[in-house]
Amino acid sequence: MFSNNISDYKLNSTIKAGTFGTVYKANYLNSNKCVVIKQISVEQQADKVTRICEDVLKCRQFKHTNINSLLHCFVDKNYVYMVFPFVCFGNCQTLLENVFTSGFPEILIALIFKDIMSALVYIHSHHFIHGSLRAKSILLDRNKAILSNFRDSRSFINQGKRDQVLYGSTVGKAENLNWTAPEILYQNLSGYTEKSDLYSIGITSYEMANGFQPFLDSELTFMCTEKIRGNLPSLSDKSSQGLSSVNYSREAVPSAMNNQRTFSDDFHQYMEICLNKNPTCRWSAHKLMTHSFFKQCRNSSILDQLKGLNFDLQSCTYIKDEPLRAASANVKHLEDVKWCF
Incomplete structure (x- = not known):
């Protein structure tokens, strides 16, 4: 072809x-x-x-x-x-930087992660883990979300046999540590499984909901300690006001933003399942697809949501792929698209 x-x-x-x-x-x-x-x-x-x-x-x-x-x-x-x-809207990190600067709408997050969860079910069934899942690794097209960047993926198959756990891998790669599961940071004989990808799903959901990465300005030692202790970053909405939990963000989330949005109880529960310190208590990707958080996807699609946000769908195929020139860009004309392979 x-x-x-x-x-x-x-x-x-x-x-x-x-x-x-x-x-x-x-x-x-x-x-x-x-x-x-x-x-x-x-x-x-x-x-x-x-x-x-x-x-x-x-x-x-x-x-x-x-x-x-x-x-x-x-x-x-x-x-x-x-x-x-060619995927017209680039990766979700670019959209966070230029369009959804305060975070994606919850229904769009659900639609995106329903597709990503389907991809994870597939690669896990083939005895692989992704290893570096983050907003940068998720591409967004008109009708679907696409998982990319398999550079750090690993297989459980070793000399014709399937290992029960893996060791090593992403530890030491500073760019991945914010999304790395606690069991990988432990670096002990217990190793880790495909459940580590589900922890990364939770961190990426946090990133896309709040508009910033957790632990962004934290020292690596503090970040690792907080993860190992099981202290979880929280979604920033009305329910988080007055709570003592730390958001680990670059700067405090404006209270006005919290007043304007409320994430569903299903979303909060979904996050807690993904970010559970104990990997055996996390659901598998297959089971997580049945969570009630994804029920809101039934009568909508990514295309419907983007139309509702006034994306210029007619010209998106011809988006200019140049380095970002400014931090400001509007929803109707996204000129700058980044990719991650």
């Missing part, structure tokens, strides 16, 4: 440039289809080349409507090119 010649693709703009590779928004000229291309040089250290191969293999293994799919992969001269579908 796709060509192995890079000249058959028109690279329109740079979405992301990093030391590991460059991501472009492009058009496949043979069909004029809008795609995203990740370009990676093969002239790198052996361990990085191995990592490229592992990324491709992981992407090839997963085929699910709510998982970012690898459409094609080829080598041209000194570069590996990975072709992905």
